[in-house]
Amino acid sequence: MTSLRALDLGVVIVANQKGGVGKTVTAINLASGLVKAGERVLVVDGDPQANLSLFFGAAERAKPGTGNIGELLTSLADGGAPRLRDHVIRQVRRGLDLLPAGHRGIRLELGDERLKTAAAGFAALMAGARAEYRWIIIDSSPSNGELERILISSSEAVIVPLEYQLFSVAGLEALIEDVASCAAETGRPIRVHAIVFTKAEKNVARMDAYREIFSTFRIPIFEVCKSEYVPRSIERSRTLFECAPSSYATSDYARLVEKAFLE
Ligand SMILES: Nc1ncnc2c1ncn2[C@@H]1O[C@H](COP(=O)(O)OP(=O)(O)OP(=O)(O)O)[C@@H](O)[C@H]1O
Ligand SMILES: [Mg+2]
Numbered sequence: 001m002t003s004l005r006a007l008d009l010g011v012v013i014v015a016n017q018k019g020g021v022g023k024t025v026t027a028i029n030l031a032s033g034l035v036k037a038g039e040r041v042l043v044v045d046g047d048p049q050a051n052l053s054l055f056f057g058a059a060e061r062a063k064p065g066t067g068n069i070g071e072l073l074t075s076l077a078d079g080g081a082p083r084l085r086d087h088v089i090r091q092v093r094r095g096l097d098l099l100p101a102g103h104r105g106i107r108l109e110l111g112d113e114r115l116k117t118a119a120a121g122f123a124a125l126m127a128g129a130r131a132e133y134r135w136i137i138i139d140s141s142p143s144n145g146e147l148e149r150i151l152i153s154s155s156e157a158v159i160v161p162l163e164y165q166l167f168s169v170a171g172l173e174a175l176i177e178d179v180a181s182c183a184a185e186t187g188r189p190i191r192v193h194a195i196v197f198t199k200a201e202k203n204v205a206r207m208d209a210y211r212e213i214f215s216t217f218r219i220p221i222f223e224v225c226k227s228e229y230v231p232r233s234i235e236r237s238r239t240l241f242e243c244a245p246s247s248y249a250t251s252d253y254a255r256l257v258e259k260a261f262l263e
Contacts, residue, residue, distance in 0.1 A: 001220040003263040004157055004193060011126045011136045012193070012261075013046070013155040017178075018171050019142035022161040022198030024051045025230055027139035029250075030159070032239035033257035034135050035095040042088065042097045042133040044069065044126075046151045047141035050101035055237055056092040061100035070102015070110075072125070073150070076118035077110055084125045093239075097133070107147055115146040123154040123186070135261070144178055153182040157193040159260070160219075164197050164210045172217065194260045195219050199226040220260065224252040 004012065014027045024047070031043045045052040046069065053059050053068075061068045067087040075082040084099070092098045107115075129136055140151050152158065158179055162168045176192055183190040195214060200207070200223040214221055227249035233240050240250040 001194075001259060003259065004261045005263070007157075007191070009156040009191065009193075010130045010134055011138070011154060011156045012159060013138040013140055013151055013157075014159045014161060015140045015148070015152060016160050016162060016171060016175060017142055017144045017148075018163075018168070021142075021163050022196070022224070023047075023142075024055070024139050025234065026159065026161045026196060026198065026224075026253075027052060027137050028055060029240050029253040030257060030261070031096055031135070031137045032093070032241045033253050034137070034261060035093060036241050037257065037262060038095075039134045039262075040095060040132065041135045041137060042099060042129055043092075044099040044136060044138040044151075045101035046138050046147070048101055048104045048106050048147075049141060050104075052139045053098065053100040055234065056089075056098050056100075057237065058089055058092065058098055058100045061089065063103070068100045068102045070106040072099070073102065073106070073115065073118045073122060074110060076121035077114040082125075084129055107145060112146040115150060119150045119153055122150055126154040144174075149178070149182055152179055152190065153186045155190060156188075157191045159194050159196060160192065161196045161198045162214075163199055164201075164207060166210075166213075169213060172214075176217075192219055194256070195221045196256060197221065197223045200224060201226050222252070222256045222260065224249055224256070 014023045031041045034041050072082050072087045089098045179190050225248045229244040229247040233243045
């Protein structure tokens with residue numbers, strides 16, 4: 001496959017409208033793997049549930065006045081010219097900065113119409129951030145509202161974590177449609193770059209049948225094995241690369257980083 005580096009793309013969203021498929025775990029470990037490879041990375045918590053922010057010890061940043069994506073979008077919607085750097089927490093890990101989540105009520109507070117007016121400004125901030133960061137990895141929530149449209153529209157590529165289930169086919173089709181609609185609206189291509197089957201169980205016989213079904217999408221398929229190290233690493237607020245460098249799941253994420261991003 002052609003890597004994102006070869007394509008000179010850098011703003012990448014991890015997205016799937018389905019909950020609990022491994023979006024946040026994937027965003028964390030993609031960012032961690034890229035940092036390990038010496039890259040400058042910004043992670044963006046686009047989910048008001050703030051799981052990613054909590055992981056990086058920044059959940060309190062959802063409070064008003066402390067700087068987060070919700071305040072950034074509010075300022076843009078109000079016609080302001082916020083600076084990304086005033087909302088970013090530096091060095092949550094060496095080489096890794098974080099734009100933390102806004103509070104849970106942000107969707108209602110801003111409303112779809114005002115959110116829409118923030119879209120172009122947010123996309124410009126993400127594009128501009130590539131002057132400082134080689135990679136911007138956006139975690140997103142299991143919904144498909146205006147906030148998700150803004151985040152997808154600001155991205156150049158999409159990584160889709162999925163579970164091996166027949167129902168995932170319809171979910172993937174819906175996401176591909178949403179991405180196409182965002183791309184049509186912005187007039188910029190947005191690439192559905194890879195599918196990642198998280199929680200893969202290598203010995204399940206049905207797996208081959210699923211692989212065949214999903215291969216019809218012509219999107220490169222990766223797998224991350226189901227591993228007890230994943231929930232354990234989350235509990236400890238450590239990435240897989242930090243706390244289980246030799247686990248199979250870590251090798252799977254390292255492979256994804258190498259093939260889909262860096263090669
Ligand atoms: N490879 C894996 N092996 C075992 N468990 C995993 C693996 N990947 C993810 N999980 C577990 O699946 C659960 C959901 O993961 P995660 O929070 O990343 O999903 P999500 O898609 O971000 O969820 P949400 O839609 O709520 O944001 C977590 O408990 C996580 O520990
Ligand atoms: Mg999540």
